[in-house]
Amino acid sequence: MVETYQIAWAAYVVGALGCGWATWLLFRRFGREWGHFFMVSVWAVLLTPYAMKVEPMVMAPALFILVMETLINGFASAKPIAILLAGVWLVALILSLIYQLLTRGFVKNEEPVDYQDYDTVVAEGRKTRRQPRDYQDNLSHDEYQARDELLAGERPMRAER
Structure with a gap:
């Protein structure tokens, strides 16, 4: 027992x-x-x-x-x-x-993406072409960056406006 x-x-x-x-x-x-x-x-x-x-x-x-x-x-x-x-x-x-x-x-430590240059992104040590963003939800570049930072668990750099 x-x-x-x-x-x-x-x-x-x-x-x-x-x-x-x-x-x-x-x-x-x-x-x-x-x-x-x-x-x-x-x-x-x-x-x-x-x-x-x-x-x-x-x-x-x-x-x-x-x-x-x-x-x-x-x-x-x-x-x-x-x-x-x-x-x-x-x-x-x-x-x-x-x-x-x-x-x-x-542990994933992703490099921050440079949102000014949408043509190329450094991925795994080589340059790859990236598709342009789909702007169907009418977000600006800064809003996309803030959303990506929020989804990654970070505090958006441009949250204070």
Whole structure:
């Protein structure tokens, strides 16, 4: 049978993973690096377990034990927990950095298109002819540029008029 202890841990882990993804969604607009930094930080702090009792092996989130131990007995008795949390956080950040460096080439970093020259576009190191834009929706060059920047997730350069 599944114990309430296991159900509580499962619910806590699902909630902590949700907090990490919410953090990613909140900070990814500042760049991939910042999104990873904050998401990994939240996951490292929330998901690190610590043994409350050794014999029946009762685990609890290290953050909660750190806070309660500091409030009850002072920081001197909670120092090993703080060191554990800091160590897990640093290892997680190093692994995140390695992952980002290994996958750096796989992320699309498209070159900005020069909207003044509609005849040629540099694509994959060679010049190719580009078809003229269809002006059926009556947008100017600047409006096309702003729309493309919005669709790419950027802030349009000419949004302030």
